[in-house]
Structures are given as C-alpha cells and as structure tokens.
Amino acid sequence: MGSHASLNVSKTVVKSLEVANIDHVFLVPGKLIYPLLEAIDESPTIRAIVGAHETGSAFMADGYARASRKFGVCVGISGPGTMNFVPGMAAAQADRIPVLYIAGGVSSGAEGKGAFQDGTQGGIFESAVVRGLMEDVVDLKNKGNIQAEMRRATDGLNWMRRARSFVSIPVDVQQQDVPSSQEAARTPYSQSEFNAREVPANRAALDALCDQYLLGSKRVAFLIGSRGNDARTAQALLEVAEKFHVPVATTLSGKGAFPEKHPLALGVYGFASHSRAVRAINTDELDALIVFGSDLNQRDSMNWSRKLLAGKEVIVFDDSFDPPATGHIAQGTIFSGIGASFRLLAEKKVETGAGFRQVLQKRKAWVADLNTTALYDYQFEQAGGQVSDSDQRLYPGDVVKRLCRLLPKDSNVVVDSGAHRIFMAHYWLSSGMGNYFSSSSLAPMGWAIAAGIGVKLAAPERPCVVVTGDGCMMMHGIEIQTAARYRVKVIYVVLNNAAHGAIHIDAVDKGSISEQFTRLPNHDWTAFAASLGVAARHVQCLDDLDGALSEAMQHAGPFLIEVKTGVFPAPNRYYAQATTHGEAVELEFDVRRLTGDRADVGDDESCEIIV
Missing domain, CATH: 3.40.50.970 (Thiamin diphosphate (ThDP)-binding fold, Pyr/PP domains)
Structure with missing residues (x-):
C-alpha cells in the first residue's frame, strides 16, 4: 500500500x-x-x-x-x-x-x-x-x-x-x-x-507503605492477583520482596508472578491453595496483608473466608478502571499502577542502618518459621484413594510434578478448566516469569486448547505447553487442527480421566448427582490427534513421560501427549472447608500438624521447595 x-x-x-x-x-x-x-x-x-x-x-x-x-x-x-x-x-x-x-x-x-x-x-x-x-x-x-x-x-x-x-x-x-x-x-x-502505557504509581501511598509497614517491624505479606502477573512486573516484585524480605502468596489468577521454589514463596492462596499460604494469611501471625491487583473474589478469598480479614490490617492496591466486586471488603482500594508500584519500591533508597537490619532479622526469623510449614499438607496427598474404579491410572499430581521437572523453566504454561486445573495450580511450581496462563474468572472448558496457539504465536521463542483434559478436548479439541495447519509448536498434554473430573468426585463421594452425568467415553485422543495431522503419543506410566516430552520438544509442529489419569480428590481441603451452604465459616488450621520433620510429601521433585 x-x-x-x-x-x-x-x-x-x-x-x-x-x-x-x-x-x-x-x-x-x-x-x-x-x-x-x-x-x-x-x-x-x-x-x-x-x-x-x-x-x-x-x-x-x-x-x-x-x-x-x-x-x-x-x-x-x-x-x-x-x-x-x-x-x-x-x-x-x-x-x-x-x-x-x-x-x-x-x-x-x-x-x-x-x-x-x-x-x-x-x-x-x-x-x-x-x-x-x-x-x-x-x-x-x-x-x-x-x-x-x-x-x-x-x-x-x-x-x-x-x-x-x-x-x-x-x-x-x-x-x-x-x-x-x-x-x-x-x-x-x-x-x-x-x-508501555500504564497507570502511574501512587507515590504518596507507597511512601506511607514503606514508612509504616515495610521499614517497620510488622509481619507483612504480599498477595498478588492477576494484574500483577506479567513478566516485567514479576521481576520488579521479586526485587521488592528480597529487598524488604516480605513473603509472597499469589491467587490462582496471579500464579506465575512469583517463583514458588523461592524462600519467600508462600504459594497459592484461595482455590487450590498451599498450606503455607493458608497458615500465613488465615492465622493470627500476620500483622498486615498487602494485596496487589486482585479483586479478592470467591476463588481468591478462600470462599470469602472471614479469616482473610480477621486480626490483621488489609491494604489493597489496584489499578483497575472497573470497580471490583469487593463488597465483602470494608477497606477501600488505593489506586496505583501495580507494575509501576513495584518498580518504584525496587528503586526506593533505603537507609541500611542498625534499625533496618534489626527489622530484617526479625522478619527473616518469622519467614524461617513459616517455612517449617510445607507447601503441601501430607494428610491431603492422595487422600481417600482413587475415586475411579481403575487401578491402572496415574495420580495427576505425580504427572504434574514430572512435567514441572522436565519442561524448561521459561516455558509458557497454558492451563484449562477442570480437575487438572486444581492439580496444576497445586503441584506446578511456577518459575515466577509471568508465564502461567489460565482463564481464571470465567473458566470456560477448552479455552486453553485455542488460547495456547495465540500464546505461542505471540512468544515464539519460548516453549509452550497446554495442559487440558478429555472434557475440554470434547468441547474445543478440534482447534489442535489449527495448530497443525500452521505448524504452531504447542505441546498438548491431555490428562484423560474419562470423566468430568471435578463433578465426578461429587457424584461418587457425595452423591450430589447421578454418576451417569459425569462419566465420559474413554476416547483415544492420540488417534484423534493423528487424524488431524498432529503427532501424538500415549503415556501409560510416569517414566514414559520423559521420552514423550523429549520427542515433543524436538518435533517441528504441535504434539499431543495423552496421559491416562484417575479421578482423585483435590489435593487440599482448605477451599472446600471455607464454605458451608454458601456461607463463610471459620477455617480449621492446625499449625502443629504441619510443622516438624514431615515438611513435605511426595517424590524428591516436591521436596525441592523446602527451604
């Protein structure tokens, strides 16, 4: 033109x-x-x-x-x-x-x-x-x-x-x-x-945050939501957390904003939460919770648990132009650009005298005590056995931990909606590069299958893996043909449990609905992928995943790995326990049970997080 x-x-x-x-x-x-x-x-x-x-x-x-x-x-x-x-x-x-x-x-x-x-x-x-x-x-x-x-x-x-x-x-x-x-x-x-246009930082509010909280002796933690979850903001957040030695939790939509193997990582709070985050936020140990870029919606607030607000100050920074639905939060929001806020805090000059060194020593001692609580609560690991009637299917948590070990740390991870979302949020340990993507608020099934194509085209230099389920494949699995047509190198990992997993658990364990509504045909997704021109491999045991992923990484186009998994209970109960008939209740949390020498459960991959 x-x-x-x-x-x-x-x-x-x-x-x-x-x-x-x-x-x-x-x-x-x-x-x-x-x-x-x-x-x-x-x-x-x-x-x-x-x-x-x-x-x-x-x-x-x-x-x-x-x-x-x-x-x-x-x-x-x-x-x-x-x-x-x-x-x-x-x-x-x-x-x-x-x-x-x-x-x-x-x-x-x-x-x-x-x-x-x-x-x-x-x-x-x-x-x-x-x-x-x-x-x-x-x-x-x-x-x-x-x-x-x-x-x-x-x-x-x-x-x-x-x-x-x-x-x-x-x-x-x-x-x-x-x-x-x-x-x-x-x-x-x-x-x-x-x-690069962004909401500027509220300098006056951040100066007050430093003077009254970060530079003082209060036990302070950060909770990061979706609007703090991008690569540039994540880097600044890491600098700030290390500078002031502040532990960091993320919501499900904020997962990816902070490295979860870091000594300051509390893990996920809310849906698919980690025990360390629940202890830090839902007990009386915390003086102030500083929330950045989260609506504190149902999933991010542990089903609106009163423990989130009880016995502590809660200060919310956000840069959303739309008023969030936070009617359950009494405090108002401080309007400040999330990325700009962390960059300003990272650049702020701090007097490193005896007073501040003493503050850091006290905070480090508190964080060390927090780290005696594992991310994972051993009583929930594979609790209750398999819900499905097959003994030949893999535990999804083991599959996720193996994926986390094998995939490059800079991989863009795109996660769908279903039972696998719970296991991914819980067992995938984020590298903190703003590289974990999920449609968290609406959560339509099959979203990740197509969204992964857009993610890969936007960032072709990074590996891209989509973790989805058989129910999601039945909704939008045909879009793997689009990836094949344009040779978009996306690795699809389909956790096939032959069920609408999260609903199947309710049907079998609780009798909420008839099981007939939750079972799915045991489709051969490997054959389906091959029929659409997508290279595929079927995995029946955990060790086979190593070779399948190696083959997928070397393949020029999209690659589908089908893994047969069972339907297991969620690996924690905090989120479910936080509500009864839609009303918030007091959350039971026994700190003593989670401390001591049983710091973690699982294979040596999960033990890497213990500090």
Whole structure:
C-alpha cells in the first residue's frame, strides 16, 4: 500500500492494526468479510490464522493478548460468527483482557428486510447482545467516520485500560474508498511507548507503605492477583520482596508472578491453595496483608473466608478502571499502577542502618518459621484413594510434578478448566516469569486448547505447553487442527480421566448427582490427534513421560501427549472447608500438624521447595 494510494474502509482498518504492531489476526472466513480478508491478505506484516470455530478464534486472540501484552484481534461474519464470539468475549471480559472483535455485516441496503444473517437491529441486533461485554460497540455505517470510530474502538485496547471493543461493518461499507483525510494515521509516539502505557504509581501511598509497614517491624505479606502477573512486573516484585524480605502468596489468577521454589514463596492462596499460604494469611501471625491487583473474589478469598480479614490490617492496591466486586471488603482500594508500584519500591533508597537490619532479622526469623510449614499438607496427598474404579491410572499430581521437572523453566504454561486445573495450580511450581496462563474468572472448558496457539504465536521463542483434559478436548479439541495447519509448536498434554473430573468426585463421594452425568467415553485422543495431522503419543506410566516430552520438544509442529489419569480428590481441603451452604465459616488450621520433620510429601521433585 503506497502512501498516496487510495484506501478503502477494510484496508484502513487493517492499516490501523499495523500501526498498533499487531502481527496476527484470528478469524473464520465468510462472504460478509471478503473485503476485510483481501485487506488482511495484502498486509505485509499481519498473518491471518484461520480457526476451526469462532469461539476458538476468540480464545486464540485472548491468549495472544496475554502473552504479547498487546491486544488480540479476531474477525468473523455478523450473526452466527458474532454469536460464536460471545463465549470468548465473556472470558476476556471476566479476566479483563484487551481484545478487538470485528464483524462483517449484511449490506446496508439489506438491513431490516429479513436478509440472511442480518445482525443489525432489524435482525438479531447483535450489538445489543454483546454490549454488556464491551467497553465500546461501534456500528460503522459511514466511511467518513472511519478514523474517529477506529480511534474510539482501539484507544482502550491496552494493558492500562484493559478494554474490549466490537466493530461491525456492513460488507458494502468495507469496500468504499476513504478520503485521504480519513486514512489511518500513525501515532505521534513510538509503538513501544504505546504498549508501555500504564497507570502511574501512587507515590504518596507507597511512601506511607514503606514508612509504616515495610521499614517497620510488622509481619507483612504480599498477595498478588492477576494484574500483577506479567513478566516485567514479576521481576520488579521479586526485587521488592528480597529487598524488604516480605513473603509472597499469589491467587490462582496471579500464579506465575512469583517463583514458588523461592524462600519467600508462600504459594497459592484461595482455590487450590498451599498450606503455607493458608497458615500465613488465615492465622493470627500476620500483622498486615498487602494485596496487589486482585479483586479478592470467591476463588481468591478462600470462599470469602472471614479469616482473610480477621486480626490483621488489609491494604489493597489496584489499578483497575472497573470497580471490583469487593463488597465483602470494608477497606477501600488505593489506586496505583501495580507494575509501576513495584518498580518504584525496587528503586526506593533505603537507609541500611542498625534499625533496618534489626527489622530484617526479625522478619527473616518469622519467614524461617513459616517455612517449617510445607507447601503441601501430607494428610491431603492422595487422600481417600482413587475415586475411579481403575487401578491402572496415574495420580495427576505425580504427572504434574514430572512435567514441572522436565519442561524448561521459561516455558509458557497454558492451563484449562477442570480437575487438572486444581492439580496444576497445586503441584506446578511456577518459575515466577509471568508465564502461567489460565482463564481464571470465567473458566470456560477448552479455552486453553485455542488460547495456547495465540500464546505461542505471540512468544515464539519460548516453549509452550497446554495442559487440558478429555472434557475440554470434547468441547474445543478440534482447534489442535489449527495448530497443525500452521505448524504452531504447542505441546498438548491431555490428562484423560474419562470423566468430568471435578463433578465426578461429587457424584461418587457425595452423591450430589447421578454418576451417569459425569462419566465420559474413554476416547483415544492420540488417534484423534493423528487424524488431524498432529503427532501424538500415549503415556501409560510416569517414566514414559520423559521420552514423550523429549520427542515433543524436538518435533517441528504441535504434539499431543495423552496421559491416562484417575479421578482423585483435590489435593487440599482448605477451599472446600471455607464454605458451608454458601456461607463463610471459620477455617480449621492446625499449625502443629504441619510443622516438624514431615515438611513435605511426595517424590524428591516436591521436596525441592523446602527451604
């Protein structure tokens, strides 16, 4: 596209994506987006990835945004295409991931006449359907508004605002030429500056945090949520934690923000929590809990446990532009950029006199005592035996620990929704590089299968492994064909327990529902993968996993490893015990039982975490 060549609406839209440094767009083709497809095809910098389903494309765009720290883009037709985007829109909205959704609509002259796949107000009125999931909804009817409307749609698509936008363009408008005055213009700042935009730190609040807590003798711990979980922020967090010797816990959505083998690691608090985090936060040892970038929602607050707030000060720093649902928290939130806050604290000059050295000595002694509590509570390890009727299936925790030992520490790990999510959150020891991805708030099954493709395309230099289950494969497993088509090197590990695992436990152990609703056919996912052009290997014993992973790492394209696992109880009970009939209760926690010489349970891989 020459600088003086006339651009139509479609090419102008694509040009705006080029200016934003977007290099991958995820789509499903259709007649209503032919002009957009032509413009994408002609782009010198944007690669189109055709998904098997619009929901998969939306998940891919979500994963791409998380790993690139840019925004994701997916394109489809109005009507069924937009409706299929909705699950992906909801997942991105729940986790506040910036994504742009572009739909091609019926011709302007056909609107409101019963046209095939009419998504306008005269048809299914899709803009009204998606409005609750979007910050901006644009129905572009006038080519003269292209510059203003694209600016409106894209201004919030960054990791400061974390917005989502939906743009619908009639197919005839897509083809209309745009006056030169309306063509996409380059921004007055560099792309690196655009991507680096963030909420600034609240210097006054952070100075007070240092003076009253970090530099004092109080026992202080950090709890990190999703908005502190990126590589740059994780590095600054590590520097701050070591500087002030503050122990760090993460929520499930914050997992990945701190290295879990570090002496200051408390592990995960809330869903799939670790014993050390529960002890530190839910007992009376803590003077102040400093929360960064978490909504303290149900999963992050241990089912709204009163122990989270009892007997301590709770101070919440956040940079969300949307008010979080924290009605159960009496304290207000201090608005401060999470990444900027940690970088400011890391750079802060501290007097290293006798007073501060004494503070550090006291804090180190307290942390050493905390570390006598294992991450894992031995009473819950493989507790109760197998729920399934097979004795030949592997314990998921053993599989996860072996994966953690074998995979490179810089691997991007993408985790799906199901029983395997519990075992991954509990047994996978994060390297603290902001490289653990999961749709934590909405948790649609099958999300990771497609999102992993976006993650890998955004960070091709890093290994990428997706951990999913057979139930998830039944929902969106077809997207492994997209990985094969474009030779996207993703390693898929399918933990096949022939059940909807988390629900199956309830059905068998508690009799909540009939078992017939939770069992799944024992499909051969290795054969399924091979039929779609994906190399695959079946693993029946733990030692076979070593060779399978070695083969997968050397393979040029996607690779699927199917592991037969049993259905086991969750490896802890804290989260389940924290609620009874939907009401928060006092959580039982016996510190004495978790201390002493039985610091950990399991093979030598799990023992590496003991300090």
